[in-house]
Amino acid sequence: MAKIISLLNFKGGVGKTTSTHSIGSALSVYEKKVLLIDMDPQGTLTFFSMEEAPKLSVWEVLAEKREIKNCIEELEEFDLLPSTIELTLAELELNSSYNKEFRLKRAIDTIKDKYDYVLIDCPPSLSIFTLNALAASTDLIIPCECELASMEGLNLLLKVLKSPIKHLNPELNLLGILPTKLDGRKKISGEVYEMLKETHTNVLPAIRINSKLSEIGIEKISIFKADKNSNGAKDYRNVAEVILNGN
Template sequence: MVHSHNSTAHSLGAGLTLKKKKVLLIDLDPQSSLTFLTLENTPTLSIKHIMVDQENINDVIIKTPYFDLIPSNLQLHLADKQLSSKFAAERTLNRALKKLKKDYDFILIDCPPRLNIFTINALYCSTEILIPCETEILALDGLELLIQTLDQIQEELEIKIKNTYVLPTKVDHRKKINKEVLEYLKNNFNVTDICIRTCSKLNLLGLDKNTIYELDSNCTASKEYQKLVNEVIKWDY
């Protein structure tokens, strides 16, 4: 489960594929940025059709050169209430994933920035949570509240997450505030070994539907996401 940072989900998914892993990405965010980064055209079927309309999950998966994708679209904004009214709504995605015909080494779920029925569905399917956090003061309040809420939900719903990791992003070691926030994150949270530094190439993601590795295999983000991929592979005990 990647908590809302589509460039991280995209780069992690593509990087795992480069390591010969079979990867499925699920876009659970109504803003559907991960879908935009990956696909040229708006797909007919999306995650909404699986979770609300009971479409077969295998019919919704789109094969891309980098990974398999279950896309999202803006219809998901309206699906909250429709899904909430269903029996055992928080386990809908979990039930769907059990019907997958193909085996995957990794399934990454890109979640919306706010906690809702979709995020809870993702929690039920996840073993780890990865929360990208920009190294800015404003990001800290939101991060602490998010982790408290995630812990509370896990306790109330008896969800077993092995680890919750924070991934520091947009790190600029020349800026004093970035260094201070990074230090605070390391002292107060379970931070990944790898941090993602500021890299202008990430702004180009989505233009030609390339991965960060194709855009520039030697840029900072490429090298650091590749290291993150190696770290994530070690989580797969």
């Protein structure tokens, strides 16, 4: 049965989307069958992965207009349930519906036997999309930039998440905090990484700043296709190995 992992932080720009894309492609290097879900109306993960705009999206699934299996794009390294900008409007519609937090979970239940891993890229907020992701997941990864302000935000995030997790999905496992954008040239960056390891038990291997990672959206290819020997590829491979060994 698939492990379903949400990547969440209320802060933007911390590497949620880059991590979803790169952990997904790393798992596919290990021959795992992977589905990525873009739950962010901004659609960055979709933009990173597809040349053309998608015809169908996670919106059709949340609105219960289409079956999830008909909305999934089959790409080279992984499958993708894309996002479109219509998702922004969908929020209003969903807010007036019954049992709206469990729509994604019910849809994933119909296809999860097809996959080893489902990774969900969340928007940077506690919106209805994030609640759907939390309800549908078995595990949670919190990408956290190696910066002082991000560490403070992390404690607040963990506190704020307690109540929705208790109500929607008490079994949800915090798989780990993923330190991102570790910058060897800045002393504070390494210090934050050390502090994270001191204050939290499940800290995943860190992702270093790597210019190759910031280019994956331009070429529409994964870090492993772009340069499998880059630091970005090495770091995300390390994270994938921890995830694989957890099974």
